Amino acid sequence: MKNNKHSFWRFIYKLHRYIGLTSSLVLIMLAVTGIALNHTAELQLDQRTIKSTAILDWYGIKSPDKLRSFATRNHWLTQMGQKIYFDQHFFLENQSPLLGVVETEQFIVIAFYNSLQLLTHSGELIEKIPFAAIEHIGSGLQQSIVIQSSQGYTSSNDGLLSWQPYLDKPVTWSASQATPEILATPLQQNFVHSILPVERVILDLHSGRLFGTFGVIIVDISGIFLLILAISGCAIWLKHKLRSFRHARRTYRQR
């Protein structure tokens, strides 16, 4: 009976030791990533992005081949995915396609399917104006902005404050142009470097998803190991506590 009890505790000790050793690497990783995720805002994990080609390749992130660019006198506006760039600088995100760009003496107007955006010549946003179902944007007589939408042809020449019907008058419609290579290469690099937030990678590392189903199973098993460690650790602590209590009682009686 005593031998059985002895071998049971030996088993518990060994279990605690080897499970602790086996799962230590994953538990350290879980602890480090967990602490990092708890401080996402302070560490700016949601704003910093991954630039490592190896990690980006691991996620299968590639720059879109298709760039849609429109030229003004001195600048280029380019859409890549949902990102819009003013020359080489990221400007804004918009889900609908960039339909055209018109420049006047006062400002630049860019058209999306459901809005117009008014910019200064240096690319500062002046105002975003909701507009329904835009099809084309162009410049008309006296530097007016002409819009072709589901409502027909309308124009504005007071900074997009008011709109009038625009019929049977000349329009130069904005049309996309091939993006110059000197602009396309840095834009594509900028695009892939701005896609993947550090937070996403740490989250995937924390859950094991970074390594697919295998990683998730490893993290799950480590979770079970942690449970066993906690239970066996408590049992060992309790055993020692009881032993020292019994020893103290025996010593007291002997006195």
Place this chain on the structure above:
Amino acid sequence: MSSVQAIEYQSTDDFLLQRFAGQVPQPQLLWINKKNQQIVADILQHKVSFLRIRYWQNKQQSVWILNEIGKVKPITTAVVIIKQKIVLLKVLAFRESRGWEVKHDFFTDQFKQNTLDSHLKLTQAIDGISGATLSVRALTKTARLALFFDSLVANEK
């Protein structure tokens, strides 16, 4: 109603027609200079990128249609101001998946007669709604912003 998304309760044009009884004035522009951009950023607790905002005004009232993000998507709100006091705040479009309770009158009525104190805070406290904290916060910021813009217009005149 847990999956309420991109719901427009009333279009801007309809609201303006209703508010101005069919006689909608031409929109006017308020330009936001650097100093006021900082104040706007303080009210909204984030940077703003726009340089001008449009509003509609007649002799009685001014109407501001503003967008502010609750959690991830903008809430479009109309604020009607008469003599530096809010007389109506109405949610025109709500795009978030939670917090839609802020569209109800029982909540928006709290903004009525509210004005700004010297710290650009609302003079009357707004009671929150549990589960709609971010939407409540967005509407409170919108109300403060509209009152601030209205005060700029009043000072210009």
